[in-house]
Amino acid sequence: MKLLAVDTSTYVMGAALTENSRPAAEYITHVKKNHSIRLMPAVRSIMQETGWKPGDLDAIAAAEGPGSYTGVRIGVTTAKSMAWALGIPVIGVSSLEVLAFNGRYTGGVISPFFDARRGQVFTGLYRWEDGRLVQLKEDRIIPHGEWLDEIRSLGEPVTALSPDLEKHEDLLQEKLGQLFKPAVPQDHLPRPSSLACLAADREGTAAHLFSPNYLRLAEAEAKWQEKQKEQQHERK
Amino acid sequence: MKKETIILGIETSCDETAAAVIQGGRTILSSIISSQMESHKRFGGVVPEIASRHHVEQITLIVEEAMEKAEVTFEDIDAVAVTEGPGLVGALLVGVNAAKAIAFAHDLPVIGVHHIAGHIYANHLVEPLEFPLMTLVVSGGHTELIYMKEHGEYELIGETRDDAVGEAYDKVARTIGLPYPGGPRVDKLAQTGEADIDFPRAWLEEGSFDFSFSGLKSAVINTLHNARQKGTEVAPEVIAASFQEAVSDVLVTKTMRAVKKYGTDRLLLAGGVAANSGLRGALQEAADREGIHLTIPPLSLCTDNAAMIACAGHFLYEKGKFADDRLNGVPGLALESF
Incomplete structure (x- = not known):
């Protein structure tokens, strides 16, 4: 099975081609530059290098979020539009799960996270068990301090993986102490070949039905819903 | 006889997700518009983030509907024209990236269209510009x-x-x-x-x-x-x-x-x-x-639509003005002659 995988959910941009989970090409950058300009040239480049044609693809894997709203949309729109045009399915994978894949030779638990501003992070909890990545706690948005208190109580070593590690390193040290296990810099960047590997044994979605998993309502929507609730409460 | 050029147009600059198929620069084979007005009404105006979310959910459905109604396949289409700007950046990005991905899948050229050029060319669909x-x-x-x-x-x-x-x-x-x-x-x-x-x-x-x-x-x-x-x-x-x-x-x-x-x-x-x-x-x-x-233009061509984008795109196509893979949504795009 030939897969194209794209991930633009953070400043790390990735595109990969895999055949039966074996990487044929992989393109990763970690620069604060526009994914909308750079994704399609990256895809074309790896397709040209491998000599693959769009018609050769069996499915397209995309990191579905959470992450930057605009970033996630660029990858998801590209993946679903290309999949629809080719008549093949899209396979969505959590952007956090893709990052957690990098913790595969660690013991203990893996907490991948993306900075979500105002002290919050998008995160979840994973563990590598018998050559498989298992989710222990669902992806969520949560104040980072509160999250770290929660996972510290498990008493296990924690591998925290994030392209935004620097900003959160002090807090991780403070909250986790000895339980905090550092990782090498490249393991903090989600790899599109991991995304393809995770996608390989999953069911695809029809392109029309595929949309981002933002894990958070748009601000205006959240405020509107809150107002509706208040009004309902007042009526009671 | 050479067949007439067929352009697929895509427009997502504000709160309408639209796609259209135009033949020979003037014949509207289809023009589909999905308006989000009902969703934005409760906020008293268009909320950019919500507009972008709707676009990404709708985009392939609308393009498919436009192609089905026009009774064309990718083999019939000569190019994909898309609104490059001006407009809401997050909204533009959905159309631009969809257009690039669809074009890539079928090795078609992409054409970036200025939204206002589109509005002007809506008139060409009514009667040829002189x-x-x-x-x-x-x-x-x-x-x-x-x-x-x-x-x-x-x-x-x-x-x-x-x-x-x-x-x-x-x-x-x-x-x-x-x-x-x-x-x-x-x-x-x-x-x-x-x-x-x-x-x-x-x-x-x-x-x-x-x-x-x-x-x-x-x-x-x-x-x-x-x-x-x-x-x-x-x-x-x-x-x-x-x-x-x-x-x-x-x-x-x-x-x-x-x-x-x-x-x-x-x-x-x-x-x-x-x-x-x-x-x-x-x-x-x-x-x-x-x-x-x-x-x-009739009312249906005054408000945002993709037929006008495909029509303006037709003339860019004739002049060989194609975009490359780096085409981006540009919220403050200037109207330049081609």
């Missing part, structure tokens, strides 16, 4: 007079210095308590009232083709405010009618002056506010009086 011509572009973000000597040659001869017409309409609508979207409601209300209030017209310097609507907007707000303080009331339909007359007066007078100065007898009305009945009527009357041939 040059030279003058266009009055009126929308929520634009108020411009553009002179064209040839396909793809745009000469900006006047523009608004503050609010766009559509913006002024929305603000006045809010002031008199009309819900979103305000523009069409002000227009409707204006038809039931007399234009008894003489609101100020901003003519600016002698010979200028620029516009200004902020003074007029303030005058409307002040009139209502003063009346309230005195405990009297001004009928909203009178406000609406008087405001609409002041707007039309300036737009029509300046446009007719521009037509005369540039010595053309062809005039186009373009943009979302071209749906305004007061303006349509006043401009038609003036054009008839002066023997000017005026083209106004």
Whole structure:
């Protein structure tokens, strides 16, 4: 099975081609530059290098979020539009799960996270068990301090993986102490070949039905819903 | 015989997800528009993040519907034209990236289209453009007079210095308590009232083709405010009618002056506010009086649609003006000649 995988959910941009989970090409950058300009040239480049044609693809894997709203949309729109045009399915994978894949030779638990501003992070909890990545706690948005208190109580070593590690390193040290296990810099960047590997044994979605998993309502929507609730409460 | 060029057009610059298929630059094989207005109504205006979320959910459904209705396959399509800007950046990005991905899948060229060029070319779908011509572009973000000597040659001869017409309409609508979207409601209300209030017209310097609507907007707000303080009331339909007359007066007078100065007898009305009945009527009357041939698109082609994008894209295609893989959504894109 030939897969194209794209991930633009953070400043790390990735595109990969895999055949039966074996990487044929992989393109990763970690620069604060526009994914909308750079994704399609990256895809074309790896397709040209491998000599693959769009018609050769069996499915397209995309990191579905959470992450930057605009970033996630660029990858998801590209993946679903290309999949629809080719008549093949899209396979969505959590952007956090893709990052957690990098913790595969660690013991203990893996907490991948993306900075979500105002002290919050998008995160979840994973563990590598018998050559498989298992989710222990669902992806969520949560104040980072509160999250770290929660996972510290498990008493296990924690591998925290994030392209935004620097900003959160002090807090991780403070909250986790000895339980905090550092990782090498490249393991903090989600790899599109991991995304393809995770996608390989999953069911695809029809392109029309595929949309981002933002894990958070748009601000205006959240405020509107809150107002509706208040009004309902007042009526009671 | 060479078959006629077929262009797939995509438009997502604001709150409509639209796709269309155009043959030979003029025949609309299909034009599908999915409006998000119902979703944005509760916020009193378009919320960019919510617009972007809707676009990504809708995009492939709308393109598929356009192709099915047109009864074309990817083999029939010569190029994919998409709105590059101006517009809401997050919204534009969905259309641009969808267009690039669809084109890549079938090895088709991509064409980036300026949204306002699209509005101008909506007229070409009504009757073929003849040059030279003058266009009055009126929308929520634009108020411009553009002179064209040839396909793809745009000469900006006047523009608004503050609010766009559509913006002024929305603000006045809010002031008199009309819900979103305000523009069409002000227009409707204006038809039931007399234009008894003489609101100020901003003519600016002698010979200028620029516009200004902020003074007029303030005058409307002040009139209502003063009346309230005195405990009297001004009928909203009178406000609406008087405001609409002041707007039309300036737009029509300046446009007719521009037509005369540039010595053309062809005039186009373009943009979302071209749906305004007061303006349509006043401009038609003036054009008839002066023997000017005026083209106004039907309502369905005034508001945002992808047929106009595919139509403008057709002429870029003819000139071989293709975008590359790096095509991006550009919120403040300038209208450049091609």
